[in-house]
Structure formats: C-alpha cells, structure tokens
Amino acid sequence: MDLEIVTIGDELLLGFTIDTNAAHLARELAALGVRIVRRATCGDDAESIKAAVQEALERTGAVITTGGLGPTADDMTKPAIASIFGTGMVMDHDILTALRDRWRARFNHELPLSNEQQAMVPEHCTILPNRHGSAPGIWLEDARQRWVAMLPGVPREMRGMLADTIIPRLRDRLPSSGRVIRSRTLRTANIAESALADRLGDLARGVNGLSLAYLPGSDGVDLRLTSWDRDAHEAEQVLAEAATQLRARVGPFVYGEGDDDLAAIMLAECAARNATIAVAESCTGGLLGMRLTAIPGSSRTVLGGTIAYANEVKIRELGVPAEVIAEHGAVSHEVARAMATGARLRFGSTIGLGITGIAGPDGGTPEKPVGTVWVGVDIDGDVHAVRAVLPGDRHEIRWRAAQLALDRLRKAFARDTESAAWTARG
Structure with a gap:
C-alpha cells in the first residue's frame, strides 16, 4: 500500500x-x-x-x-x-x-x-x-x-x-503477502560521514540489496539499513547480516543501535563494573552531568560534578595547579587531565571525566580555533586525554563535547585508545 x-x-x-x-x-x-x-x-x-x-x-x-x-x-x-x-x-x-x-x-x-x-x-x-x-x-x-x-x-x-x-x-x-518495510540503525560517534564512507568502501552505497542512509547529527552519524518488500523473517535476517558486515568495517566507532543513548549505555557499563562517576565541566556547563542524571537510576552511579567555568574554580575546587593553566592555557591536554583527576578525588568516585574547550562564537585563536575541546578520562588513576576540533555552532559544539567524553569513556573501557578518527590523542 x-x-x-x-x-x-x-x-x-x-x-x-x-x-x-x-x-x-x-x-x-x-x-x-x-x-x-x-x-x-x-x-x-x-x-x-x-x-x-x-x-x-x-x-x-x-x-x-x-x-x-x-x-x-x-x-x-x-x-x-x-x-x-x-x-x-x-x-x-x-x-x-x-x-x-x-x-x-x-x-x-x-x-x-x-x-x-x-x-x-x-x-x-x-x-x-x-x-x-x-x-x-x-x-x-x-x-x-x-x-x-x-x-x-x-x-x-x-x-x-x-x-x-x-x-x-x-x-x-493490506494484502496477505506479509511484505514489510524494516530498518536497522547503527549509531556511531566521533567519526565523520566521509570517513565512514571511506571505511565502508564497496558497502558505502548499500549492503546485499539493502539501501544505506547516512544520518549525521550532534550525537554522531547514524547508519540506517532498510529492507523493502520482504517478509518479516527474511527482512530481519538480511538486516542482521548487513549490520554484521558494517560492524566489521566500522566496529570501533559503533556504540549502539536504534535509539540507544550513549549516556545510558555508559551508566549500564559502570553499574556492571561497580564503578562510580564524577564530572568536571567547563565549556559544557553541566551538560554532561545533565545527560547522565537524566537516565533513571543514575543516582547509583553518578556521585556529583563541578561546573568549573572560571580558572579560579578549576584551581580552588578541582585542584588544577595555577601554573599549569598559566603555562598551557585552560583549554589544554594538561588541564583536561587535571580536571578529570580533580573530579575523581573530590567526589571519591572511581571515574573522573573532565571537559574544557572553546564553544564560541568568540574566543578562538589560530592555534586553538572555536570548537577545540579537550576531554580527560581518569579511571582509578589511569589518566588520558584527547583533543578534538568539533564542528557546529555553540549548542552543537557543547553537545558534541559531552558525547565525546562519553565515547572516550567507552573506548577506555574497551582499551581502545587508537581509533580517534578526527580527534587527536594527547
């Protein structure tokens, strides 16, 4: 019909x-x-x-x-x-x-x-x-x-x-043929649409007769497979096979399917590990904490957070050394690491996440353009940080920065520190 x-x-x-x-x-x-x-x-x-x-x-x-x-x-x-x-x-x-x-x-x-x-x-x-x-x-x-x-x-x-x-x-x-239209969506983070297409190669235009759509958004690029005019069982089977092929090409960047929310996924992973989280946010202004605490049951995992917009707050509340900020700037590898560790120690959590960046529209420089974000992840004292230059307006940059922090935690759990896509390791 x-x-x-x-x-x-x-x-x-x-x-x-x-x-x-x-x-x-x-x-x-x-x-x-x-x-x-x-x-x-x-x-x-x-x-x-x-x-x-x-x-x-x-x-x-x-x-x-x-x-x-x-x-x-x-x-x-x-x-x-x-x-x-x-x-x-x-x-x-x-x-x-x-x-x-x-x-x-x-x-x-x-x-x-x-x-x-x-x-x-x-x-x-x-x-x-x-x-x-x-x-x-x-x-x-x-x-x-x-x-x-x-x-x-x-x-x-x-x-x-x-x-x-x-x-x-x-x-x-409807006729009794039982023909349906079914879709399956893979959700990716921190890889650009063009980079996905490059990785997919011969699958970029479709898989085994299924159409493939690229749906970019602030969370990342969704890959939507669609089966047309098959019965329900066959549609689910061919979609599952095609999704497996896509994962084989871009697996490290896939965090979920359908309507999966990365914040919910990471909270579930933390709960399975008996881990707790604290956050320290500068340019995102509490957005990461909001995303985490929007998930029912998050109080068992999220202990608290600090919005450290001003340098004085980073120093006083998170213990970021003043000389580190003076030497490297508030938006830097060193400060992101210190913010993550400061959050973990202040709240007594097992995990600390720190975000610092330039959301714009002003404040950028040739060395640190608008969209520059550093994310620090501290898991029981094992600390690393990544840098990204995120596209979009102020709202999009802030949302993508929160998504980047969640994705870096996912990759830290997976011990995957190499698949940075358009991010650069610090």
Whole structure:
C-alpha cells in the first residue's frame, strides 16, 4: 500500500513547532508494510488543506492528516476535506454529549460554546474514537475506496489513535503477502560521514540489496539499513547480516543501535563494573552531568560534578595547579587531565571525566580555533586525554563535547585508545 501524509498547521510552516507526527507515522506504518511515498505540510487555511489532500488522493488514494481538528477558528481540516468528498457537515450529538460529560468531569463546568465545533463532522464519515483527548478522528472514504484519515495534531493523541484505530484498520486492508518495510540503525560517534564512507568502501552505497542512509547529527552519524518488500523473517535476517558486515568495517566507532543513548549505555557499563562517576565541566556547563542524571537510576552511579567555568574554580575546587593553566592555557591536554583527576578525588568516585574547550562564537585563536575541546578520562588513576576540533555552532559544539567524553569513556573501557578518527590523542 502506498500512502501520503499531510500535516496541517501554520506553526509547522513557521518553524515554531517541529513536525514529529510525520516522522512517527512514517516509522510505524513502514513497519506495517505501508510505503510512505510523499509528505506535505500546509497552513491552516481551507484552500491549502483542500489542495494538498486532493492532490495526494489523486496520486495514491490513501492519505493521513494530522492537525486542525480543534475548537478554534483556524481548525479547518474537517470541512475542507469534506468538500473534496462532496459532503456537508453535521452535528454528531453522541460526540457532543461525550464532550459535555468530559468537561463537567475534568473541569467542573459546562462545555464552552467554541468547543461544540469539535462535534461537527462530515456526513457519512466514520468516527475514530480518541481515548487520549477530546477531538475524535475522522475516516472518510468514497465509492472508489479512496480514503482520508484525519487525526489530531497533538502528538500524544495522534500516536495513541494511530495505535488504537489506524494500524488495525490498515492491517485488515493490506494484502496477505506479509511484505514489510524494516530498518536497522547503527549509531556511531566521533567519526565523520566521509570517513565512514571511506571505511565502508564497496558497502558505502548499500549492503546485499539493502539501501544505506547516512544520518549525521550532534550525537554522531547514524547508519540506517532498510529492507523493502520482504517478509518479516527474511527482512530481519538480511538486516542482521548487513549490520554484521558494517560492524566489521566500522566496529570501533559503533556504540549502539536504534535509539540507544550513549549516556545510558555508559551508566549500564559502570553499574556492571561497580564503578562510580564524577564530572568536571567547563565549556559544557553541566551538560554532561545533565545527560547522565537524566537516565533513571543514575543516582547509583553518578556521585556529583563541578561546573568549573572560571580558572579560579578549576584551581580552588578541582585542584588544577595555577601554573599549569598559566603555562598551557585552560583549554589544554594538561588541564583536561587535571580536571578529570580533580573530579575523581573530590567526589571519591572511581571515574573522573573532565571537559574544557572553546564553544564560541568568540574566543578562538589560530592555534586553538572555536570548537577545540579537550576531554580527560581518569579511571582509578589511569589518566588520558584527547583533543578534538568539533564542528557546529555553540549548542552543537557543547553537545558534541559531552558525547565525546562519553565515547572516550567507552573506548577506555574497551582499551581502545587508537581509533580517534578526527580527534587527536594527547
């Protein structure tokens, strides 16, 4: 089945809201074997909605929309799409009663008049129950079996309704061949996209008929393999074989798969080793500590940290010798090592991580340009440091510096101190 997605909302076009709905729909439907052939976004005016959905219907005959089902004047999705099917709008009194009961129960007052609009639905439509919010979904279908499913734009509601109503409906409509679209993602850190392609060589464009996409981000470059039009068992088998081949080429840089978070991985590794962590951060300003403590159960491993932005704090709180800073500068191999050791000793942990760098946009020099970061790792007194010149703006540099620290800890555990990619050992 081919399908198109239309997400609706001025806030999406203006960039104030990130369109996570389309991405979630694409992932979930692909796993079902539905091919998303096009995604479009339009504003809240009726003509734009009608044009986008009508064009999509003509191409595929199957469309899912999100957004524009609320109670305000800019919620135009239902009447705009109803006009495509040549049908008018009617009041659904069952929905109206449910809305009134919901407002009395939740807010202890009567339903506002504006909210009654949510009970207006296209004639001859199928109501899609919404257990996660107030706006019901709508299914409209014509005699040619062309259909549009309208879902709310609120991500939590949309995801719940997709699982509750849309996926079961589509599963019943799909042919019994059992063909699916499946992906598998390898997550890498501290290696550039071009360097990955060089290492992959003849696998860089795909593996055994599987497509291969490079997805660079602040965490690193994800390698996504995709299998098209195979049954589920065969797809999983060929994806596993292809992932093994990729790991054979770039293994030292792979830290996980899917949605794996390197902070969570390292906390699990530390817990398995009965290790504890303390951090000392300069340019990242607590970002590394935030990433670690965002993981449930991190209190068993993370003892504490110091934001040592000023040199005086590095000296007073972490014991970094003043003469070392004077001789080598705050952003240096020596200071990163001293910060890592200072964190370990101050908090009594088995591991100390230290980060110092220049996040920009100012402060760089020809010798130490913006993006220069040193990371120190101290494991029970065994200390090393690495340098990287990280790309991006201030936010990206800081995030990548925290990721670099986590990755250096991973490699220290693996006794891998050589695979520095675009980092340079100190």
